[in-house]
Amino acid sequence: MTPEPAPLSRTDPAPLSEQLARLFASRIDAGLMAAGTRLPSIRHCASRYAVSPHTVVAAYDQLLAQGLIRSERNRGFFVRERNALTPAASAATADRTPLAFPNDIGSLIRTMFPAGVRNQVKDSMDASRPSPASGVLPASWLDEGLLIKALRRAVAQDNSSSGALYGTAQGDPLLRDMLALHLESLGITTPSAQIITTSGATHALDVVARTLLSPGDAVLVDSPGWSVEFARLTRMGVRLLPVPRGPQGVDVAALEQLAATHRPKAYTTVSVLHNPTGHSLNLTQAHHVLQLAQQYDFFIVEDDTYAAFAPAHSPRYAALDGLKRTFYVTGFAKIIAPGWRVGCIAAPADWIPELLDTKLIAGLNTVTPTERALSLCLQHGWLRRHTEAVTSRLDAARSRTVQLALRHGASFAAPPAGLFGWVETGVDTEQLAQRLLDHGWLIAPGHLFYPERCSSTRMRLNFAAGQDMAFWRAYQREVRLSKATAGG
Known part of the structure; x- marks a missing residue:
């Protein structure tokens, strides 16, 4: 009940x-x-x-x-x-x-860390149950033993020769070598000299943006998309040009019109398992976008945060472009642990010195022991085996969550894939969020994912955390009440 x-x-x-x-x-x-x-x-x-x-x-x-x-x-x-x-x-x-x-961004970030919200809000929230709004895997899915084993091996190595005592500017050499091999498995061929490590994918995006952009520059962004990126670019004084992103991916015609009118400096986009729609780039769209980048002289900043959950051989701009106009960004927090902030940038060779300067000015070097631990996870196949186990579990969770959603009156605005679903509710999800909060459930309403404030009938759903029947019963009841209230 x-x-x-x-x-x-x-x-x-x-x-x-x-x-x-x-x-x-x-x-x-x-x-x-x-x-x-x-x-x-x-x-x-x-x-x-x-x-x-x-x-x-x-x-x-x-x-x-x-x-x-x-x-x-x-x-x-x-x-x-x-x-x-x-x-x-x-x-x-x-x-x-x-x-x-700002509040909009704070709302979205807090859905990633629901325990913190529960500590602040004295509602009926149960700290033991996963949140459908979460941006990360449930804690029970993470392999704490893997982290402990990797860190122990890393700190047991010769710290003086590994650079752990002082750090290395471009990043741990072994990790960059392993990342080069990792990227090659994704179709992206690059030497380790064109890779810079960062404190996660978010830090990598910030380094790229601060290197490429100046106040007043125009930047193409996905709409809907990742609001933290919108906030960061806006605070830099950058003008956002929203490119519609739907079930079939990027609206290439709209992108071309914006590029021709505003002459943007860059296009920041999630190419594989887009957040929040779950759409992945296809070869036809990639070809068109790369042609437009050449024609209108803009760079592509490719955010591949969800690479671990992606199907094999998914197309990527960086692979097709050969890192000529593409700055490729990825991280490992989504698959290993939210607190494991290790990411990287793979970029055109000519831009590496400037990117490195930006990284060093902002925060000096990254954390070498953590980077070395990740390199060991890659080197020994530990991360591959963990990823296979998680993706298998995610596939099963997605199937069950989709069935629950459909059974309780929801539909999907894009084909379900990856970690997130873009759910059509039929009601204003900003108001639905407040109703469900009365029952102790956090959701991520759709308006949080747009560069401009707008109402939305969609919500982002974490498939790994959306399997609780109690949530769907509350959801169905509150959607019905919302429609009855609107009708009254």
């Missing part, structure tokens, strides 16, 4: 209006209600939490007084921008943990 929302308690000495205000304030503070999020209407909020409309009005008045929300005549109540908080609101939230990113 699906539990009723239980964030309010009639045995709590605090008035219900204060409890309700506290509930919304905690979600706003945790980044789970982004700036611009519309609060439920007074009537619908009263119905959802079984309180009187007067109680809701009193709660909203408290949030208004704290500067956490704003009222728009004939439209309703909305979460305020963080930088628009009043002095009273700043004082009221002074003892809370500040967000490291």
Whole structure:
């Protein structure tokens, strides 16, 4: 049986209006209600939490007084921008943990680390169950023994000769050699001299962006796509040119029109198992995009974060282009462990000195023992065997999760593949997220994946963490209620 929302308690000495205000304030503070999020209407909020409309009005008045929300005549109540908080609101939230990113981005990042959200939000969230919104594999899927074995072997080596004591600028030599072999298995032929190690794929993307781009430059980005990349580029003063990405992949015609009009410096894209749609590049599209890159003189920044989950022989820009216009980025946190931040850049030879300067200026060298441990995982086949086990388990989880989703009224906006599914719900998922949070479930609503703020009826689903029948029962119930409310 699906539990009723239980964030309010009639045995709590605090008035219900204060409890309700506290509930919304905690979600706003945790980044789970982004700036611009519309609060439920007074009537619908009263119905959802079984309180009187007067109680809701009193709660909203408290949030208004704290500067956490704003009222728009004939439209309703909305979460305020963080930088628009009043002095009273700043004082009221002074003892809370500040967000490291704008609310939209904070919301998405927090779905990757749901345990942290559960610690901040005193809702009915169960820390023991996987979150459908998560961006990573469940902890039970990770091989802690593999990490311990690799690190022990790495630190037992001769640290003076391996460079572990001082680090190496371009990255651990053995790891770069192993990465060259690894990339060759993906069809990307490059010497280790054209590889730079980084602290994960996100760091690699940042190094490339800071090397290639200047304020005012235009950059093509996938829409939907990875919002952390949107935030980083925007803060650099870069203009984003959203390229529609659908079930069949990149809209090449739209890309060409944008390229002809704005003359972008680069196109940043996830080529294989795109986040969030799950689409992978095909040879026809790759050929067209590479032709456009040549014609309009822009670089391709290829993010291959999900390489470990990809089918064999998946096409990649870097393989087809021979690293002439392509900067290839990948990492290993998705398959080994979220905290295992080791990634790399494979780039055109002429750009290696500038990329290396950017890496060193920003953070000096990367962590050699961790890099050496990864090189051992690659060298001895440990990572290959772990990857085979995980992908087999993921295939089974995906099949089960797809069946559960279809059985409970959801559909897929793109063919299910990889770690994530792009689910069509038929209702506004920003509002659905708030409803499901009442039952202790985090989802990743679709609006978080677009460069521009827009409503969306889609959500990103983690197949590895979407197998709980209790979630799908809550999902089905709340979707029905959302449609009934919209119809009323």
